[in-house]
Amino acid sequence: MQEYHIPIMLDETVGALEVKPERLYFDGTLGGGGHSERILKLGGRIIATDRDGEAIDYALGRFSKNSDYNGRYTLVKDNFKNVLQILKERHITELDGAILDLGISSHQIDEANRGFSYMSNAQLDMRMDRDQFLSAMTVVNDYGEDELSRIIFTYGEERAARKIAAKIVERRKKEPIETTSQLTEIIRSCMPDNPKAGHPAKRTFQALRIEVNSELKGLGEALSDIVSVLKSGARFAVITFHSLEDRIVKQTFRYMSTDCVCDKSLPICVCGHKATVKQISHKGIKPTEKEISANSRSKSATLRIVEKL
């Protein structure tokens, strides 16, 4: 069977948490459970979320095979943005560390029927949480042209966004756009073939995925919520996979690690802002060449780490 997901920067990420036996760690993006399992192996306890029920089932199966982990993991099908509520319901007030490995898993990309991939034909879907209503099919067939163009431009950083949105709207007047292949063909017709620029559908698919799963909205707030429940000295590691996500993490960590955020022109501080974290990695950490050659999906990853003051 194909591997569910190869954990990225496993040593760097879990290593940064300095896991101690019996301490409690939050993994907001469980996926195949690679990072979480390393924490369990080191004797830690985990509370983990994933909004994808398939990830929860897979990780439950994986962890239940090792009796050593018994009683040390709680897996919750939920959005990590609900972290405070999830912890409150379980009477958890503090965490010894946390990790987010954002984006989608290899399983979600490789399972054609999830509709994330432009490499295989499937119904347009792209929902991480299959219980949610909004899917890529709804976005592509129901959103107005301007909204589509804005999403493709903003979330995909696609220069041909206007053209693609116009073509989608023109095509769907004739028939609904229901499959990844139909959409890929529309995108291809909007731009010349340029092998150096990567697959022409890459940026539009990324944009739709971000919109469907509301990946960027509330991310900064979720980071602050997680930091708010970390014990002093606890570490928080976040892996991102594209510049939009990374910008939010970078800016939020910079804000949280700065004492005064007043306009530089003011002679004295009037904001009273106090840093709640210190940055452990001022620059984003990238995977080694060795990891990239073993797992090309790690190439765009950036790891950022902070420590609660």
Ligand SMILES: C[S@@+](CC[C@H](N)C(=O)[O-])C[C@H]1O[C@@H](n2cnc3c(N)ncnc32)[C@H](O)[C@@H]1O
């Ligand atoms: C890159 S994978 C994580 C892989 C995992 N670290 C491992 O080692 O197997 C990202 C996972 O996070 C989940 N996810 C993404 N955004 C989420 C959110 N806001 N709340 C909960 N889960 C989320 C996805 O469904 C996916 O399974």
